[in-house]
Structures are given as structure tokens and as C-alpha cells.
């Protein structure tokens with residue numbers, strides 16, 4: 001029996017690349033991160049797969065532990081294992097950026113049928129969801145002098161306002177290019193939108 005099945009991961013074994021087979025039979029990071037942990041979930045109505053990612057994040061915003069539990073196919077298990085390999089030790093902003101590059105992850109898994117990119121996407125969605133939960137919590141608990149807007153890149157409200165005013169910014173993409181705010185998990189998007197509206201006074 002695959003260690004994945006022993007660990008509570010269930011799913012059909014399909015014809016896949018060598019990398020996928022290896023990670024399915026020898027999955028890494030299965031289980032639950034230590035407390036305090038931040039949870040993210042994803043699922044597919046199409047195939048019924050579900051994935052749960054838990055993260056332990058230190059005071060420097062680095063992911064020190066990440067684990068997953070999955071009920072899905074071998075590609076989902078392999079993608080979650082590989083993605084977590086790639087984000088441990090990274091800051092939340094860096095990890096969210098990794099999750100936005102699905103192509104890199106898919107390439108590392110080898111040649112996959114096009115429809116299996118959905119499985120890779122599910123792994124990335126669960127990770128980003130966990131990072132968003134962390135970001136929302138860290139923002140709520142922030143006690144600095146300036147309101148913190150983007151937790152992923154430690155960007156304050158005042159910095160964003162200044163960038164918008166000085167550079168006549170109109171979109172979130174422009175704000176991200178100017179000061180990185182919004183370049184990670186994107187949980188700060190609604191807040192950046194509010195600041196754009198307020199500063200520009202016409203949305």
C-alpha cells in the first residue's frame with residue numbers, strides 16, 4: 001500500500017510521470033502543522049478532490065512548517081508535496097508568488113495531461129488560502145504606528161497613499177509595481193482598492 005494511503009490520502013492511481021508516481025508513493029509533508037497554524041482549503045466540484053494545507057509561520061513571516069491532507073488523485077498529492085517543498089523557509093509573500101507560477105510547478109512534475117493542471121491549481125489555491133488567513137490575522141493584530149495594509153510585503157497605508165499621489169496611480173497593478181503591495185496572497189486587494197478610491201476621489 002502507498003504511504004499516501006496509509007497517511008489518509010486517498011485517490012486513484014493514474015498513469016502519470018515518474019515524478020508524480022514517486023511523490024504519490026513517497027509523499028512529503030503529510031499531516032498537520034504545529035500550533036498556531038493557519039489553514040487553507042481548496043476543492044473541485046468537477047472531480048470531488050479536496051485539499052487542506054496548514055502552515056506554521058514565525059515572527060519574521062517565514063513558513064517554518066507546512067503540511068497537507070488530501071483526498072484526490074496522484075497528481076494532486078504530488079503537486080501538494082512539491083509545492084510545499086518549494087515554500088518552506090520562504091516568507092509568506094515569496095510563497096504566494098511561487099503559487100502564482102503554476103507552469104513552473106507543472107513542469108517539475110513532468111509531462112501531464114492538460115486537464116491535470118486543475119490538480120496543480122488546487123494545490124496552489126489551498127496554499128494561498130492559508131496565507132490569506134495568516135495575512136488577515138496578522139493585519140488585525142498589528143499594533144504599529146501606521147496601519148498595515150499588505151502583510152505579505154509589510155506595506156503601510158501611508159506608503160500606498162504616497163505612491164498613489166506621487167505617481168498618479170490608478171490601478172492595483174500599478175500600486176503593486178510601485179511598492180509590492182498586493183504582490184502576494186492578494187488579501188489586501190479590497191483595502192488597496194479603497195485607498196485608490198479615497199485618494200483619487202472618483203471611483
Ligand code: FES
Nearest residue numbers: 151152184185186
Ligand atoms: S497581504 Fe498578501 S499580497 Fe498584500
